[in-house]
Amino acid sequence: MSITHSKKSTTSPELTVDGNIATLRLCNPDYANRLSPADLKVIQSHIQTVNQNTDILVLRVLAEGKYFCSGYDISSLAADSAPSSIFFGETVDLLEQARPVTIAAINGGVYGGGTDLSLACDFRLGSTAANMFMPAAKLGLHFYPGGMVRYVTRLGLNQAKRLFLTAEKIDAAEMKEIGFLTELVEPEELNGRVEELTKLLASMAPLALLGIKKHLNLIARGQLDEVGIKQAVLHSEQSEDIKEGAAAWKEKRSAVFKGS
Structure with missing residues (x-):
């Protein structure tokens, strides 16, 4: 199964299913794959679809362009009708709780809530082009509960405090060192490694x-x-x-x- 993808006219996250493998693709590269409230609703619907299909064993999260995900579209918070960033957290909670095993293919920059989206996945394969930071404190935004739990349980309290409270940007090598990435490969190897891991997981009982x-x-x-x-x-x-x-x-x- 190939994970290459031609650019679509829509920027809404897309779901494709091939046998026991599902792929959720972020399709807004011009805006670093930020997620609007409408995008989050689509992702929730996609996760529900995946959970209801008992044949699916693996769900991959992929992204178009040079960024993986820049998190919540915070410009949405300016609208009175927009949901709180808590809604973003509730969506990521659903991803963590998804029935299949999940893989995030982190091809580039991952920021804010996008880092939590990554941590919600069971495997986080990263390219050496990846980097991350958590700007919540710098922006004046308190983070939601599920994401704080994921940071502490995946990375440990000391790293969670460092990344949240300093908004320090780190590169791919350090992301691997602190456990944010489960594997680190060269950019040209990422798709192939995702395929290998997908096939391995899909072959299990x-x-x-x-x-x-x-x-x-x-x-x-x-x-x-x-x-x-x-x-x-x-x-x-x-x-x-x-x-x-x-x-x-x-x-x-x-x-x-x-x-x-």
């Missing part, structure tokens, strides 16, 4: 893949659902997939899972 992803995220927030995990363990032990996995292991072949 769905019950185990999606259940483990869900519970790891809950544990990171201090929410250990021990009963739910034990139920998931028992369910997997009685599944057809574990039989297929064991047979494939013995026969030294790739497993073909059905999610049952």
